[in-house]
Amino acid sequence: MTKFVRSLMFVIIATSLALAACAPATTQAPEPTDAPPPTETLPVTGSEPAEASAEDAMAMYAPDAVSGNIVTAGSSTVFPLSERMKQRFEEEGFSGNLTIDSIGSGAGLERFCVAGETDIANASRKIKDSEVESCAGIGRTVAEFQVGIDALAVVVSAENDFVTDVTLEELALIFSTAANWSDVRPEWPAEPIQRFSPGTDSGTFDYFVEAVMGPAFPNAEGKADLEAGEAAILDAANLQLSEDDNVLVQGVQGSPYAIGYFGYAYYQENASTLKALSVNGIAPTAETAESGEYPISRPLFIYSSTEIMREKPQVSAFIYFYLTNVVDEILDVGYFPVSDDKAQENLDTWNSALDM
8 A cells, every 4th residue: 555545544534533523422312210200289278188277276265375354253163163174274374364253153144144244154053044035135145054063962060960861851841940950850859950051142042942942832733832942941040141152161060950051062172070961862972963863963054155255265265175174173173074965065065156
């Protein structure tokens, strides 16, 4: 091969290499891969799960989420239970002002339904139709919540060594026309009966008249005459009335010939100095009160109105807290819890009042 030819081939090869270097690079197509996962969709405001929405709605009724005043008044029997729930409510963070006045069921419902001065009425009896009408007259639609059961305790001094049980008929006689204990049973002492009773504004008094005194003084048709029964107890000798159950406790403690009646909690608090009597052979206990076997057991209530509950979140919050925590406190206070069905009914009433 001549020098010229070799030179020409070298030029051709070099040119080819140069052209190859200047050409765009080619890459191998990537292997197919799985499609990427879809982007997670964030919830649109207002479309949270129902459970989360419910939790958010209830958060505004937490004790530490509300403030303002809450005014309650009424039954001296319900008073210690409401006081306990107030203490718990404040411990959980409520920073407002919650007052509870012990003035009797009738007086409490009057302040609630007539004067319109309170947010909640405590009562040891069911509200009367006339009271519901009075509430409606001032623009209040009653919301009723049964928070417990009370066994009305009939008590004598621990020093009394002759009475352990009475019948309903004997109890009516003791609180009316019998002058001495021996007028009720001959074997009992010929000593004057000293009587201690809640005042006429008390739901306890009303209930005692309804359950004990009225049936003992029937009308011409043989039905319980509540007016006659009330007159009989108010006309009894050696009778002391008081809206303060502690006054009644002290009165009974002071003599072996004294007798009184009030809510079971006040007996339990003073059980070392008082003796609770069986009635018709049935002792007051949680079981006999809840079953109705104990003849003078009764429901305990708090009342508010749908208007107040909607206007004042602090009132709704306290009622909800009361209903959902009372079972943890009520036995210790001295009363008995409502049934599961009644507890659910209370919550349904609360929800209905707030349209929840």
